[in-house]
Structures are given as C-alpha cells and as structure tokens.
Amino acid sequence: MYNIENDIERVLVSEEELKKICDDLAAKLTAEYGDSGRPMILVCILKGSFVFAAEVFKRLRFPCAIEFMKVSSYGGGTDSSGFIQVHLDLKRDVKDADVVLVEDIVDSGRTLEKLSQLLANRGAHSVKCCTLLDKPERRVVNFNADFVGRVVPDVFVVGFGLDYDEKYRNLPYVGVLKPSVYQQ
Numbered sequence: 001m002y003n004i005e006n007d008i009e010r011v012l013v014s015e016e017e018l019k020k021i022c023d024d025l026a027a028k029l030t031a032e033y034g035d036s037g038r039p040m041i042l043v044c045i046l047k048g049s050f051v052f053a054a055e056v057f058k059r060l061r062f063p064c065a066i067e068f069m070k071v072s073s074y075g076g077g078t079d080s081s082g083f084i085q086v087h088l089d090l091k092r093d094v095k096d097a098d099v100v101l102v103e104d105i106v107d108s109g110r111t112l113e114k115l116s117q118l119l120a121n122r123g124a125h126s127v128k129c130c131t132l133l134d135k136p137e138r139r140v141v142n143f144n145a146d147f148v149g150r151v152v153p154d155v156f157v158v159g160f161g162l163d164y165d166e167k168y169r170n171l172p173y174v175g176v177l178k179p180s181v182y183q184q
C-alpha cells in the first residue's frame with residue numbers, strides 16, 4: 001500500500017497541539033459570541049477548512065449555525081484589486097448575524113479579505129475570521145485574521161484538511177511535505 005505518511009518530512013503541528021489549538025479557539029469564540037443574543041454563523045470555507053471547522057464547531061455549546069462556501073480568489077498584486085469567484089454560496093441570509101469565516105490557512109490574504117467584504121456587504125452585523133494556520137510571510141494584502149491557531153513559516157504544509165493535489169487532507173496532523181513530492 002502507498003502510505004501517504006511516507007511523503008511527510010516532519011510533523012509541524014501534532015495531533016495533541018491541534019487539540020489544544022481547537023480548545024483554545026473554541027473558548028475564545030465562546031467568550032466573544034456566547035452571550036451576544038444574536039444569530040451566530042460559522043462559515044466553513046471548502047475544502048481545506050472542513051476538518052478544522054468541525055473540530056471547533058463541536059466544541060461550542062451556545063446556539064450556532066454552520067454554513068459552507070467554496071470560493072477562488074484571483075490576482076490583484078499588492079493592492080486590493082483582485083476578485084473572488086463564488087462556486088458554492090451560503091444557504092442562509094447573514095443579515096444582522098455575527099459571522100465567523102473559518103479557514104485552514106491564510107496565505108496571500110486575498111480570500112478572506114474579499115470574502116469578509118462580500119459578507120459585510122450582505123448586511124452581517126459583524127464578520128470576523130478564524131484560521132488554523134497563518135503564513136504572514138506570504139501576505140500580499142493588508143489582512144489579518146481575528147483568531148489564529150498557529151503562525152507557521154513559509155513551508156509546504158499538508159494534513160488536517162490541507163492538500164497537495166487533493167492528497168494528504170486525511171492526515172490527522174499538519175506536516176511538511178517532502179520537496180521531492182512536488183519538485184518531480
């Protein structure tokens with residue numbers, strides 16, 4: 001059997017650390033939204049965030065909906081002139097709701113910057129962003145997530161939802177991919 005773990009150079013965020021990160025972020029979301037009295041919607045950005053979003057979601061004990069979006073962001077260089085294409089949209093009106101966009105990773109920052117603007121324009125009471133991983137070295141727009149699990153260096157990370165060529169999403173930890181895998 002081809003074991004995908006053989007393609008991993010090293011573990012970057014272990015299962016134990018991931019559990020702690022999810023506990024911590026769920027506690028922060030509860031402190032911020034638990035007593036708001038407003039509708040709260042977690043928006044899982046497919047596909048990469050589905051594992052992380054599920055882990056955070058099941059730790060929340062206040063009323064909270066979950067919705068899914070699939071988007072692609074394009075271009076724009078260092079300004080904000082890029083655009084976002086929506087492949088799968090929300091099934092629920094976000095008007096007057098507190099929205100938390102859940103991502104696996106913030107890289108250039110374009111996806112969350114554009115998506116935040118889009119949902120704010122639809123009348124959300126608030127739009128904040130929660131990401132498992134943050135790669136600030138890769139940022140090309142001025143965007144920062146409100147809730148960050150772990151800052152990581154600019155290395156090729158996979159696992160816990162993150163892929164390379166649609167593989168490795170099913171690893172239970174975040175690992176660094178061997179360069180030989182993507183350089184061939």
Ligand code: PRP
Pocket residue numbers: 045046047048049072073103104105106107108109110111112163
């Ligand atoms: C990744 C990730 C974010 C986005 C971050 O998604 O899940 O959505 O890229 O990049 P940015 O900060 O440069 O905008 P990807 O397009 O790889 O799709 P996937 O989640 O389906 O794998």
